[in-house]
Structure formats: structure tokens, C-alpha cells
Amino acid sequence: MRDADIHPVLRTLRREVRQWPDPVVGVVAKDSSQDPFRILIATVLSLRTKDLTTAEASGRLFALADTPAAMLKLTPARIERAIYPVGFYRNKAVQLLGISRALLGRYGGRVPDDIDELLTLPGVGRKTANLVVTVGYRKPGICVDIHVHRISNRWGYIKTRTPEESEEALRAKLPKRYWITYNDLLVPFGQHLCQPVSPWCSRCKVSDYCDRIGVTRSR
DNA sequence: AAAACGGGGGC
DNA sequence: GCCCCAGTTTT
Numbered sequence A: 001m002r003d004a005d006i007h008p009v010l011r012t013l014r015r016e017v018r019q020w021p022d023p024v025v026g027v028v029a030k031d032s033s034q035d036p037f038r039i040l041i042a043t044v045l046s047l048r049t050k051d052l053t054t055a056e057a058s059g060r061l062f063a064l065a066d067t068p069a070a071m072l073k074l075t076p077a078r079i080e081r082a083i084y085p086v087g088f089y090r091n092k093a094v095q096l097l098g099i100s101r102a103l104l105g106r107y108g109g110r111v112p113d114d115i116d117e118l119l120t121l122p123g124v125g126r127k128t129a130n131l132v133v134t135v136g137y138r139k140p141g142i143c144v145d146i147h148v149h150r151i152s153n154r155w156g157y158i159k160t161r162t163p164e165e166s167e168e169a170l171r172a173k174l175p176k177r178y179w180i181t182y183n184d185l186l187v188p189f190g191q192h193l194c195q196p197v198s199p200w201c202s203r204c205k206v207s208d209y210c211d212r213i214g215v216t217r218s219r
Numbered sequence B: 001a002a003a004a005c006g007g008g009g010g011c
Numbered sequence C: 001g002c003c004c005c006a007g008t009t010t011t
Helices: A003-017 A024-031 A036-046 A051-064 A068-072 A076-083 A089-107 A126-136 A146-154 A163-173 A176-192 A207-213
Strands: none
Touching: A003 A176, A036 A051, A036 A089, A036 A126, A051 A076, A068 A089, A076 A089, A126 A163, A126 A176, A146 A163, A146 A176
16 A cells, blocks of 8 residues: 555545444543543453453443542452453453552552553553553554554555564654554454454455455455 | 464563 | 463354
8 A cells, every 4th residue: 555545545444434333442432531541441451352342341340440549449359340251350350450559659540641651550561551642642653453453564554573563664654644543443444344354345445455456355 | 173362471 | 582371252
């Protein structure tokens, strides 16, 4: 895909995405006025779990606690029951308490808006930190989850092997005015249409771009 | 029955 | 770089 193709592709996707169910990030952003703490917690919950199964779990948890101080009043067992059946729920219950403790102790219960500070929190890596910054604070950033990584390469826009490489490549190549839009659209696009195996090319409104670059059609 | 899901951390 | 982490969903 050439640089000049990005704008029409994103514009088309923006029209389509409105009709799809929200991904967990969209749900959280909508239900919480993009509260950074909710973004952070929901993102941790979604690790190594299908994002859509995380949406209900995070909703149940936020009904109990949506601040670090409130979270620290919960026992690990109570958190586990709320977030079941997301994968790794035992580890994640402990981890959520660790994050809440660090936020309360070091930042007065506020969630930092700085990547490097976010990365010091237990279990927070580049994807989670970037998501908090871009979705929680609406600051420009490149948040490469598995969908952004896969689709960027499927389009041939970049050629990278790891999400880390993709973040670097996109930061250098993708015009900055598209950064947030790119993140917002590619996640739901990847979840609902442009999936890892057998994507729904017949329902995809931008499949003509794949045709032009010779990507094989799926169902 | 087996693969898919999918980010972080430890080595 | 490689491998492990846990449990549900899809093939």
C-alpha cells in the first residue's frame, strides 16, 4: 500500500466500523469517558485473552471498583470472581492489586500520561502503556497490538516480524495526523473482519486494496 | 484433539 | 531470540 492510499482506506473503515460491535477499548472508552484507570485495567485483563470476552469481565469489575483506592479494598478472590473467565485470572487479580498499589503510592492514585512512567508499573508493557496514552489521554502515539501488527503487514505497508519493530516502523512512516485514527480503526477491523485466519474478504469494503497488491482472497 | 487467542517477562 | 504463562473458544 502506498502512502497516498492510507487516507481513503481509513475513511472507508471509519464508515464501516460504526456499524460493528465495539472492541473492549471502544466499550471502555465509551462507558467511562475514556478514564485512564479503566483503560489500564481493561487492557491488563485483555492480555492473552480474546478482547470481546474481556468486555463483560471489566464491566463487572468496574461495578465494584474503578479507582486504585477502591481496588485495594478488594480481596484477590473477590477480583477473581468478578473477572472470571478471562485467561490468567488468578495472576491478573494479583497484578491489578499491584498496579493499584503502585498508582496510589507513587502517583497519588492518578494514572501517569507518560510512557516511561507507565512502563514501570508491574505487568505493563509497550502495548498497554501506549493504549493508555492514546485512548486514555488522546495523545498521539503508536499502539501496536496484534491486529495493528498483522494488518499493517498484510497490507504490505510495513514489513516487520515483531510488534516492537512495527511500532518503530509505523512511527517513522505513518503520517502523525493518522496515528490515533489508525489505532482506533484497525483494532475493531482486525477483530471483526481482517482476522488472523480466514478473514472476511467478501464483506470487506477495502478488499480492493488487497486485490491490487496481490493478497489472496479468503472467504 | 488441536489450534487459536495474544502481551509481558524471565532467561 | 526463545519459551512460558491459563483457560475459553473455534476449527
